[in-house]
Amino acid sequence: MDRDQFRQLVIEQFRLGQDSAHFEDHWLRVEAYGLHLGRLYRADLEVIRLFALLHDSQRFEECYDPEHGPRAARFAELHCGKSFSLEPPQLELLTEACRDHDRGFTHRNATIACCWDADRLDLDRVCIAPDPNYMSTGEGKRLALKRAWDRQKEAGIRIS
Template sequence: MGNSARLLHDHALILQEILRDYALPLGGDHGVVHWARVLENGIRVAEANGGDAEVVRLFALFHDSRRVNEDVDHGHGTRGGDLARALRGTLVHLDDARFALLYDACALHTDGHTTGDPTLLACWDADRLDLGRVGIVPKPNLLCTDRARALLPWAHERAVAAHAPTEVLSSWGMTPADY
């Protein structure tokens, strides 16, 4: 797929669709501010390790999109991947190989894997780098990439401070009143 196919996603429209049935508070531990930090973390890792930045962007939106509680929620990543699959062809435009990466990134993001495709590693590190929001300091040896280990102090500080990436959130059509 050429570069033009990589630019077809309307992330704000995807977010609107996700939020139709989102069960948790938008400002909760697994809500939109977390997703925006995951996006920023993931782009930085993907740029360094050759991961697919558009899959990382979609992962940020879908990985926690079907949680039903803020605590242990087995299967939520698979449910997020299933939602992406349901939107494939209308709002999600990835070829089979790239969609498989998105689905696997979502479905496996809480399983603790540290090896695999660079896009998967960027996604998983992006989420793990934001564990500070729930009082967990990420362990460097549980991160997948050297880039994530280098980003850990920066990302952890932002997570603990509940930093809201306003540029990302604004690009998704969100205002501070929304979250």
């Protein structure tokens, strides 16, 4: 299965519909922020791409759904080796990043740090200002203090 086919599969199984704040537009912005951060910190860009696609893909509830991270981690494990390929250490990073992404932790591993910062930099889509205190990277902290418009421009996000 190539990357586009897997993306399509993930989109088709998403349960919350087109208008969800946790759907594809969010995934694409998380990918853009994540790649911006990941290039700066020499993180694993493949893990970041997969995190962006998968981390919210197993939400069953729009608002309160504390198990959506662990579910995303299990979905990643299930599809690794079938729908995409990662080395075992990469899969470990991806599953930890997915499992704990909404717990408010920071992380010292560059790849997980970039994944979590990328997700939190898109919080203003739900009217929550990104908070530098919850960012793991210096660049994440810097971007968190910018207005959404400027932040998205810096990360190369096309504003629709």
